Amino acid sequence: MSIFRAYDVRGIYGADLTEDIAQQIGAAFGTLLGGSGKVVLGRDGRVSSPALAKAVATGLTEAGCDVLDMGLIPTPALYFGIKASKAKGGIMVTASHNPPEWNGLKICDSKAGLMGMGLGLEKIKEIVEQGKFKLVGNGKVIDSKHLLEEYADFLLSKVDISKGTRVVLDPGGGSSAVLARKLFERAGCEVYVINEEIDPYFRARSPDPDPDNLEELKEEVLKREAVLGIAFDGDGDRSVFVDDRGRGIQGDLALAVYVRHYLKGKEGAKVVYEVSCTKAIEDITREMGGKLVMCRVGHAFLMDLMLKEKALLGGEISSHFYFGDAGIYSDGLFAGLRMLEVISKEGRLSSLVDGLPKYFSTPIITVFVPDEVKFKLVKEAGLVVKEKGLKTLEIDGVRAYTKEGWFLIRASNTKPEIKIRAESTSEEGLKNLFGEVTKVIKEAASRLGVKVEAPKWRYKKT
Template structure:
């Protein structure tokens, strides 16, 4: 069973915080297994084959992937250029969150070195944020769409799980490649659950968690980067060309402070108002309002006292119009930016 926020994690937390456990005298022991990294890398590398040598730039964020990613790519014959490559829990290079800002040095390195692509890992290695050969940081749904278009023709009819905030371009790419796009709630546990239930080939979140069937639907940042490398070794075009082949729709996101005890009711009230107006909505996670010119998603954060909004449209004019409409709905419930 998958355990996560909203899927049993609260029960585990309650058990762990039970004061009766404090009196237990029996304790387990920590056993060091020096072969775990070798086993892990051997498992991942047994599932990847590169058809040509690549040059890869990476920012390890002083996190756990510093122990694995350079070694994995070198064993595949790649030339590796690495930043922040020493594991250090104080994260001296930059915060262990790969963003446009924290990956600025990586973006420069990719372009200057002429690398095939760059990848920035987060601290615990379950996310990989990609930089194309032109130095552009790619959202996770874009990378999921590129992966789907490459791998789906080999597995026609397979499901691809995308979270509800992903771009319409990703859903369209899956359908064009002969796959079935499955919509999921945002979050690791929900995506993994959908991956297993649908036997999906690939899963992707806008936040750059990427999931793969051959590793039991797990989001593993190193494996994601190896699969992107395999893809690029099998085509003649650069990553930037594959990205540019996808439609690109303007989008905006914003978060609003909202008390935990009120955020879910606020979103439910917004959903009711939209439905009363006759707006088409999807309520997989919060409420996603669908229009001919685009959509907006309003959802309560699972982990913070926030209501989050994402808007996407076919044009910049429509984007601003939908943004104002969605923001008005949120502010009418007492939100503060």
């Protein structure tokens, strides 16, 4: 079934994902859990989410599970609810940052770890496809909205922020709006909020915040003379930051800021980062005496590695951030609180970012490649790179190193495309690396006898 993706279940509501399928997935998860125990359920603010959540609950109760219904919440609140209630797992009805017509299910285990493919989701898929449900029909639905307040209390117990710190929040019409203002006010901040009303259609801005956009938030930060702007994605598990100068901050640079602060006095602490991230993270982690663990792209995989490695910090260029002392899971609201804590102790975010090791990087560049070709192309690109005698890492695609820096070619796990990034110590080196990666892709495509559009990117001086 195509709705079963690398990290979760996702598809267009009514066409790919229906109430019937959602009920089957709920029943399959309940069957996998042995037909007993508690499962936490939450949903985002999309039009289709209440009906899909009701269907999931029906499937779970038919399989014998009790459903702890948290209602409309940001996804990280579900993660907290699983641990706080000692549930066997949880299901969040959300399509995260996808467009309004989409919806999906994030399915979690008892540790609040996301069950992606290879982490348990494939077992649920198999039960659904084979119809091997065990329906005992004695579960019940329990109103559990109180867990949202407990979640807020937990987050606030983990931070120390200077009173009166001025911050601008942008939920973007997503589910973080149910808690954002109240949470940051309770933290003692002077809070301004834009796009606060839950909007199933995300009319104010895309539910997928990008540091290069967010013009309304940037203007508001400057207008209010705030120390930080925070844009949340559709379900609140990501946060993109705008600094006091109105600049959008790339997720891997924000992670580097966290590392420099939170690794103080913690020699040997581990930092998990994914293959797209800047070398600045490596430089600072080593500077602070920490240990590096590189991971494939995808928050399900990073959360799993955070748990296995007992890491202190983790992050992705996409602005998923993970804190080992506060539940491991990616949480946009908590990441925002933690960044305010860093600013309270260290000073302006603009200065902290400007004080990082300087590298020149491309953004993540995407190239359309059909699903049936993309993995073959990346594999062939790896062979081309090795023939050139370059050092490589193949954790996720191929990351190749030259005297001028590194470049990455990997296949998207969710879309018909490949993703490219390059980084160098100089402008000229970056241009050379981009030229090199373009040649590698062209050669790999030629060997496979397929046509692939050349990557498009032009250097912009900052």
